[in-house]
Amino acid sequence: MPAVASLQADEQRFSADYLIETPLEPAHVAEVMAGEQSCGTFVRVAGETDQLRQRARAEVLSVDEIESVAEPSLPNAWQQRQHIGGPYRRARIRISFPVANVGPNLPTLAATVAGNLFDLGEVTGLRLLDVKLPAAYRRQFDLPRQGIAGTRTLTGVADAPLLGTIIKPNVGLSAEETAELVGRLCEAGVDFIKDDEVCANPAHAPLKERVQAVMRRVRAYQDRSGRRVMIAFNITDDLDAMRRHAELVEREGGSCVMVGLNWCGFSAVQSLRRSTPLALHGHRNGFGMMSREPLLGMSFAAYQTMWRLAGVDHLHVHGLNGKFSEFNDEVVASARACLSPMADGDAVMPVFSNAQWAGTVRPTFDAIHSSDVIFLSGGGILAHPDGAAAGVVSLRQAWDAARSGVTVNDYAKDAPELRRALEFFGPRLK
Structure with a gap:
């Protein structure tokens, strides 16, 4: 350097x-x-x-x-x-x-x-x-080890958005119950699954047991299907523990770990970045205390600049028409900031989440004009009236429609999973 x-x-x-x-x-x-x-x-x-x-x-x-x-x-x-x-x-x-x-x-x-x-x-x-x-x-600071290109390589998703979900309930499932749920989600066709930010190493599902049980299901699914599902294990902890946790995930064949950025701090995340090749999934929980007062704190543009210097590969930006307080233009600006390079090859994948479903896909794509995103949908997948697999398909259909310039209603005429999602979720989420 x-x-x-x-x-x-x-x-x-x-x-x-x-x-x-x-x-x-x-x-x-x-x-x-x-x-x-x-x-x-x-x-x-x-x-x-x-x-x-x-x-x-x-x-x-x-x-x-x-x-x-x-x-x-x-x-x-x-x-x-x-x-x-x-x-x-x-x-x-x-x-x-x-x-x-x-x-x-x-x-x-x-x-x-x-x-x-x-x-x-x-x-x-x-x-x-x-x-x-x-x-x-x-360039004197840490660059993403995986970033957009590496994340696509690790998942085998060449150019489409990575569609995923969050393991819910976030507290209460045992390690084996979590693994069974992950197995069902893999079979449903998701590309990405992450832990919730408040579930890291609880007594009822210790991280070591959870990683081992989950990765057994993920490896078995990959052997059968040839598809690689990325699991973002929440390893938020002190630095020494996070390094051990990341080594465990890597030994078990995992490709990603998640960190609660605000609670670990810049130095810990930098040190973790330098010690693991895994994709670092940056969760911003707590950012609201820095951002909600218009005359205090910092905007996401400044926030993401500094966290990108720590070497994260993915950053949460919330989602359009979601359950949190941010306005849509703030979410869009956050995603665009993540996708804007500060130096060659250092863009990171924005992660959309919270109340996302097939109906929020088109406004998302129209706003950012990019498929280099991780699009997380909990209820939009798991609560689909025809099951989780249909929920995943409805998201893929919505993204295909958006990227083709076809209205979601027109596309849904020949896409029953999307049509059912619009009928079921649409009245509830107006």
Whole structure:
């Protein structure tokens, strides 16, 4: 990997975009942010020479004021002590940082673009919108070991979406009961099966027993059918345990493990990436606490940038018209971000889930114009009135219709599984 000193001039800085709210002059606050996250503090200190500031200080690239509001989005004790009130001005700002300040250090990169910025007294709202890295700098971090191409190779699915489901109920099934369910799902024709995020290594179904029992069924099914089904075992744990779990999955012939990203952290996931060739299925549960308040936290664009640097191969983006709080345009933007390369070959597969069924396929495809997705459907498969196999077929038919430009209703005229799905789920999910 190239050293920072060898980078071209336009590759020696990266940038971050923010939305801020403040009762002060936004341009002044932007300068405070730049200083706070590089070589400055609230006053110039000993050793902070002009030469040092020129070399290491972050730079404000733009400040675009957009609106003012009468009330602050968040409480602020510093402003109360200073007797500062509204109106509260909102602005989008872009700040550029020297690569040399950070190097290929993911936790420090995260601390640089976020860190104490959320605590600044000058702001009553701050949100990290995006992080843009030069391709050469991005390549100094971990790349996906499998990514889109590798995932397709491991599953044998050449160009269609990977259709899958989640093992439910997520708590209560024994290892053998889980394996029996996986066997039925394989026979139903799915490409991908994953654990639920809250089922990792429970006493009633220890991970070792579950992996061994499940993989016996998966190997037997592959021997009979020639089809390779990818199982994303939830190995979320401490780092040493996750490495052991991944080695177990690999020994048993598995191809994928799932990690709860927010609870394991950047360093653990990076270390896991470097120790296993398995596909890393990144589950974002907990992301809502970072994203739901419009003037706090971070957008998925920034979030996925940093997790891709940890080397994940798949990232959850929720789903259209789903059961969670996100608007459809947020889901679409998240999927597009995953599919947009930051450097050659580093795109990751977006994972659509939550209340997905044949009826959400066409809007999904029309929005992203790609089949490089993992499309998970629980009830849309398992609750199909004609059984799980018909549920899988209904999804394939819906994707075939979407990619062919045929309306789902027209395609359903000669596709009984799809027609039954529309009749059964349609009235319930309006």
